[in-house]
Amino acid sequence: MARDDTPNAASVGATERSFRILERLGERQGCGVSELAESLSTSKSTVHNHLQTLKELGYVVQEGDEYRLGLQFLGLGDRARQHHDLYHVAKPETDSLVEAVGERAQVMVEEDGVGIYVYQSLADQAVRTDSHIGTVVDLHATSVGKAYLAHLPDDRLDAVLDQVAFDDQTPSTLTDAEALRTELDEIAERGYAFNDEERTVGMRAVGAPILSADDGRVLGAISVSGPTTRMTGTWYHEEVPEMVAQSAQIIGIRATYS
Amino acid sequence: MARDDTPNAASVGATERSFRILERLGERQGCGVSELAESLSTSKSTVHNHLQTLKELGYVVQEGDEYRLGLQFLGLGDRARQHHDLYHVAKPETDSLVEAVGERAQVMVEEDGVGIYVYQSLADQAVRTDSHIGTVVDLHATSVGKAYLAHLPDDRLDAVLDQVAFDDQTPSTLTDAEALRTELDEIAERGYAFNDEERTVGMRAVGAPILSADDGRVLGAISVSGPTTRMTGTWYHEEVPEMVAQSAQIIGIRATYS
């Protein structure tokens, strides 16, 4: 369910094709029909039909010989985010956290076995990577994901781990389910999680869970990430974790009483 | 093209149906199969097929007997917004404008004949309406839209006005094309536009165009809106316009040199 390459085919093929086109349009910053047709191994006419339909619906705009994603998706995205009220309470606190540490911070929420960034704040000197709002991340290979998993009830955790494909993304990625479970226990006790180049070489991160203040349920997670050159020593191991955990706690309190 | 009810049918019907379902899911905050099927006058099985497909693609999540929009749309929306670099430069300035006037402000960009809010900032006492990020608005019935139109080249203006259906939304809405043109001339000279309950009864707004600092091209528009009870006298007619126009100018300058 969580991964894209599910074996069972989608029942509505045309819809799947449309979204493949849209996703490709997002990756490249807009492109033409032929480029899309080739990269999706579909005929030009089919791609053209879909683009025309999406254009009429307002989800794609045409600029000369190029097609781009339409801004209407902002509306759908905003509507989807309104269900997760965590966003509104986390936004200001995340901004001040970024101001304090001078790196990058992101707020994650789980959806259907994967993590999705609902907010991201960047300091001026923060490292620009491919992650942004709406980025889908693995729960077991990020500091936010592990902080989240560490506080998940056992049955939910089992369900998530069953879906996870342990395809090591970097040489440091955990590939063993048991090793992950023992690390999650440590994280739960410690209160925050580290990520040392597991997902992206050259990047380290510190994540903390956002817990409901009354029933202790985990609502999401927040993390700060930066380059290995700056994330070192007690700054990486103590001071940043302290600040992240504190911000996470504040967000958790605000989320429960609002 | 700009409006939804275009006579010519979409070539890919399944895609259109999928998006109708998604839009409906957005309006109601998630709902069930039967409710969707009835309101779209489609069979339950068809709706179910589409929902399953969208769920596998990650754009819809299922929670018990309810379906909701998935957070993946955040990614598509963010990608679409990246093309309009206006967003990044306008965000901080809009926030400080809101802090100064204590109402609501929104940044608009044109896309295919309609206006779309790419950012919105709310003060604590701001009026909550149905507008939010991604909201599609008519260019001729909003202060942002008119401020934008007033600085559009003649040929582009003609093209937009041809598409506009003058369906008066409130008793105050302008319904005559010529009357609109004369008002646009005044706006262009004055530098800002007013909106007195044209779109929403009880709401007034002041909008100013965001112009490129070098070639004077109009990039978008920004507006402040609030209730008629608070938007009165010189505050509405002079002070707020002054602040909005100043913010618009700052954004225009930052947008050109960045």
Added chain:
DNA sequence: ACAGTCGTTCTGTTGAGCGGAACACACGCG
């Protein structure tokens, strides 16, 4: 003028998206 793009249009065929009916399950009520 030519060959190389690009996007667009056309047409036939087949498979897939569709509606309708039947199913399984959860309620609430007498």
Added chain:
DNA sequence: CGCGTGTGTTCCGCTCAACAGAACGACTGT
């Protein structure tokens, strides 16, 4: 307890529409 009614889900054929491929203009740089 059944019943009635409400879900969401599954099944199954029929037909229409989504697809591939080829042909068409319009450009662009040889």
